[in-house]
Amino acid sequence: MLSSACRLAAALALTVAAALPGDAAAQARPSRATEPISREQALVTFDSAWRRIGATHYDSAMRGVNWNAVRDSLRPKAEQASTLGALRETIGAMLTTLGESHFVLIPQEAADAIDPELSRRDPAAAPGDAGLTLRLIGDTVVVTAVRPQSPGARAGVQPGWIVDSVGRFGAARARRTIAESRSLTRQQLVAMIPQGAAAQFAGTAGSSVNAVFTDHEGHRREIELVREPLAGVPVRFGNLPTMFVEVAHEVRPLPTGGCAGVIRLSAWMLPATAALDSAVDAVRHCKGVVIDLRGNPGGVGGMVMGFGGHFLDSVVTLGEMKTRGNRLRFVANPRRADVAGRRVSPFAGPLAIVSDSLSMSTSEIFAAGMQAVGRARLFGENTPGLALPAVLLRLPTGDVLMHVFADFTDPNGRRIEGVGAVPDVPVPLTRANLLRGIDAPLEEALAWIAGSGG
Structure with missing residues (x-):
């Protein structure tokens, strides 16, 4: 895929x-x-x-x-x-x-x-944004993360603030517009609402956008944000717009001693492979590892095999893709060498995966596959079940048809489409936690690792 x-x-x-x-x-x-x-x-x-x-x-x-x-x-x-x-x-x-x-x-x-x-046509026009991550909580678009040193951070925007409008995008009006659509599924609508708002924060670096927020005290805040170049490595793939892919990792101390490694991946794109391998090596000494796939829309499906091999000690099938005439198994082989070529064993400690309503496609395949083979425990929100491989066709009117050509099932033969990866520990996103600076899904995952034996 x-x-x-x-x-x-x-x-x-x-x-x-x-x-x-x-x-x-x-x-x-x-x-x-x-x-x-x-x-x-x-x-x-x-x-x-x-x-x-x-x-x-x-x-x-x-x-x-x-x-x-x-x-x-x-x-x-x-x-x-x-x-x-x-x-x-x-x-x-x-x-x-x-x-x-x-x-x-x-x-x-x-x-x-x-x-x-x-x-x-305009290679000098660098894309930019305000450094804000948005999600839909109930029927409200909420800021869930603010990138450090970003325009949003310098303007004082905080997680938990409500986005009332940005540019000429009104969140309430957008929700009504989307709700009236007859051509989109509920899962697509849930994804669309925060993405539609996020698209208005995006634009050419150096340009500005006006946004209205409701802050933690219920006050209306009108802020002008000057966009800065997007963070991450620019990647172009097929008909996709340029994406900026980020891989980050950190080591978090555990209250019971030792540490947990947290690895974040913004999209499954091939240029991220080396950084992912290095991230695993950097946290290999920790008691457990958390893979944070929140907001990751997917990408190159085959990457789940190579990345999964870092955490599997035997050959394992993580799922199967079926077209009308063929079947392709996603087989993960154990990774027994680090980035320097030194012999290592695959990481055997507790493995947690954190997901949300925008963890799509390849992210769902990885999460559901690792869960189904008993290697990972899932925390956070149910993924949206948008897991079908698709291609694009330009129609005579100039419109573009996106259409499915394959299906995908997890190692137990369960379809991911329409169901998604279901967390072992559901942790809903709440505005109250965001306003208190609590990342509840991640904290639950870290607590599980801390309490695991070994």
């Missing part, structure tokens, strides 16, 4: 932006929804999408969906569509009948914003 959920994350955020009024989508072109469309173009576009899905879906029986009946029901509506927006609604209804993630129609005005060629 190659970065399907990364594509999904970018696509969902930009699709929200394209649907919002005003200039909420700083990178997207004006909406084409009201643009007239001919009967011929509407039909050829609908038929292109219907045929491609039918020909490439991993299950020839379409998981019980009568695909011919779907065409017969919706094709007349496509034929009657007089605007591009009406056609998009019809194709979205077709995708909804499948009931799975990674079936998304991305408007051209949003798709062009993630087209690699578009960003190459």
Whole structure:
């Protein structure tokens, strides 16, 4: 699986932006929804999408969906569509009948914003942000982390603050807009809301954005933030926008003695491999290790095999990917050498994985696989179950169809799609904990390691 959920994350955020009024989508072109469309173009576009899905879906029986009946029901509506927006609604209804993630129609005005060629036109325009991490708690967009020395940190923004608006993005209005969509699953909507807000904090480094927050005392704070270059290593992969991948590690002392290593990975991309290997070596002496995958949208699925081998003493299958004609097992082999080539044993101490509602795709595969083979204990929130490998197709209208071509199951044959990785120790994210400076999921994982024998 190659970065399907990364594509999904970018696509969902930009699709929200394209649907919002005003200039909420700083990178997207004006909406084409009201643009007239001919009967011929509407039909050829609908038929292109219907045929491609039918020909490439991993299950020839379409998981019980009568695909011919779907065409017969919706094709007349496509034929009657007089605007591009009406056609998009019809194709979205077709995708909804499948009931799975990674079936998304991305408007051209949003798709062009993630087209690699578009960003190459202005290589001097470095992307930036304000250093804020956002999540949805209940029905509210909340700051869950502030990067040290970032624009947000210097402005005094703190975890637990509510994002009321940013740029011309209003959180309440965005939620209503998303809730009315007929072409997106609930899991996609949950991911979209904070990502749509986060997209407004992003922009060209050096540019500014106005944001309104509710602080810890309930006061309204209007702040202008000047974006700074994104942290991490820039990575471009296929149709994805440039991503900035970070690998970080720290050693945390345990109250019972010894230490726990904490490794954080922002995305499963190949340039992160060496840094991940070095991070494991740096915490190998600790009693236990925590892998923090919160907010990690996925990436290159095959990386779970190499990384998993650091924690497995025998050959283990972490799951299986199934296409219409083939099956691929994700087999992890023990890693018995460090980055310097010295012989080591795979790490055998307690292993915890922390996840949340934005730990997607490859992150879900790794977490569910390591849990299923009994090697790791999961803490935090249920992952969203957005785990299907997908590819992109440019349609005659210029819109882009994201469609699934494979399924994935864990080592026990359980589908991850729609279910996700279920934590052994559920630890919900709460604003109260954030305002007190408590990272409850991580603290629970560290407490488990401290209390483990050995």
